[in-house]
Amino acid sequence: MLKTWDEMDQVQPMVGKLLKNSIQKDRLAHAYLFEGMRGIGKKEASYLLAKSLFCSSPIDNYIPCDACSNCKRITSGNHPDLHLLEPDGLSIKKKQIQNLQEEFSKTGVESRKKMYIIVHADRMTGNAANSLLKFLEEPHSETTAILLTEGAQQILPTILSRCQIIKFQPFSPTILIKKLGEHGIERTKAPIIAQLTNNLDEALELSHNDWFAQAQKIVLKLYEVLKKNPLEALVMLQEEWFLHFKEKEQFDQGLDLLLLLYKDLLYLQLEKSSQVVYVSEMTRLQQYALHVSGRQVADGLSWILEAKRKLQANMNPQLLMEELVLRLQEGSSFV
Incomplete structure (x- = not known):
């Protein structure tokens, strides 16, 4: 799901258009906040954007080749200049943000480009949020931050003001039926499920x-x-x-x-x-x-x-x- 820009155009056309234009015109924001319900592809979209930025041989300057070393390492989750931060238990703690800052104070391993993705950014403790705020206030020109959340209202307004907020829309029943089909769900089961939820994860749970x-x-x-x-x-x-x-x-x-x-x-x-x-x-x-x-x-x-x-x-x-x-x-x- 959302592994290519073509898929993005089908599922989240407004998000795809905005990000592609920003990449092609070299106008990416230093920080984004992807907001939308669980299971809608925010994390996948983050990795797609990362590939577009790090790819050694992008097609038309924005489509990742998926064959170079950078693309392969992002797919496998071990690119040295892409950092994923998730809650430690129930929350994201100050120490995690400090460790992230230490990593980004170093020169990029492969190039000057660096990216970090914070999953469930709304779960940062107060101290962690304040540490991140200082980080966002002094962005490196080659650093891109992506914060993922299901509820932007739970994030400090001062952090929101430093991010470009991109809203991911719920899947339409048509798109969800197609996605369920791609996961092997019978055509006779999918329509009912698609009327009860627009969350792919929930839909897959219901199907089984x-x-x-x-x-x-x-x-x-x-x-x-x-x-x-x-x-x-x-x-x-x-x-x-x-x-x-x-x-x-x-x-x-x-x-x-x-x-x-x-x-x-x-x-x-x-x-x-x-x-x-x-x-x-x-x-x-x-x-x-x-x-x-x-x-x-x-x-x-x-x-x-x-x-x-x-x-x-x-x-x-x-x-x-x-x-x-x-x-x-x-x-x-x-x-």
């Missing part, structure tokens, strides 16, 4: 999660039972739903899966089958869509969203789900 696979089966079974009598649906809640969806977060994910099911019914009624995410259940969903009105589907979507809001407001999950089931079956109002 047996609990999540079972959750989808329970949601589909609940919809089938809803077409029968209210008692059977309530029994199904007790025997399966409440035993599987125990934590609040799990419960919310169950409602999300139910919401996606109702959205699929709506898409099929609107003849937009390409947007269906329960791809492996297409035949069953097409039958369901024939036997429910558009108004019932729209009402169902509204009631599920209302249930999600009530869950976040700490309504009793069991009572909430029982009311939702009755609502979906009978069209009665929430209490």
Whole structure:
């Protein structure tokens, strides 16, 4: 992921354009802050930038050859002039920053160029942050700093003011489905996952999660039972739903899966089958869509969203789900 500038253009086009222009015009900032959610490619983008700067034979002055000694050493993580700093335990400590400063006080081993990447820069202790600030205030002309964070608001404003902030955008469902495919995830699994997260790491975890696979089966079974009598649906809640969806977060994910099911019914009624995410259940969903009105589907979507809001407001999950089931079956109002 994000190993080439072409991939960067596809996944993070604005980031790619900005960095490439800066490299080509020799206008790189001395310090960058890459901000964005976990699993979105900030670290990979940092290494790509490093290769572009250190490559001995760059193509068009910015595309790393991936064949020279510098490129290979960056790939293997042992280039002497590229330093990666990560939290020591829960935080980045002052001593780590001081050691980094000592390294950078030396002449570059290969050239005058040096780069350091600080992962989870928001986890610096106060003393570490102040030490880094002094480092940033007196930058060497050939030094590039990259700070990575999921939350810039947790970093000292004085540090932020000395960095060029670049925001990495969440993956779109289309991009995430493609990325999951590249990791060998079945095409029938990816669309649902891509609707629940735009984080590649989380998506990969879900794709291999047996609990999540079972959750989808329970949601589909609940919809089938809803077409029968209210008692059977309530029994199904007790025997399966409440035993599987125990934590609040799990419960919310169950409602999300139910919401996606109702959205699929709506898409099929609107003849937009390409947007269906329960791809492996297409035949069953097409039958369901024939036997429910558009108004019932729209009402169902509204009631599920209302249930999600009530869950976040700490309504009793069991009572909430029982009311939702009755609502979906009978069209009665929430209490």
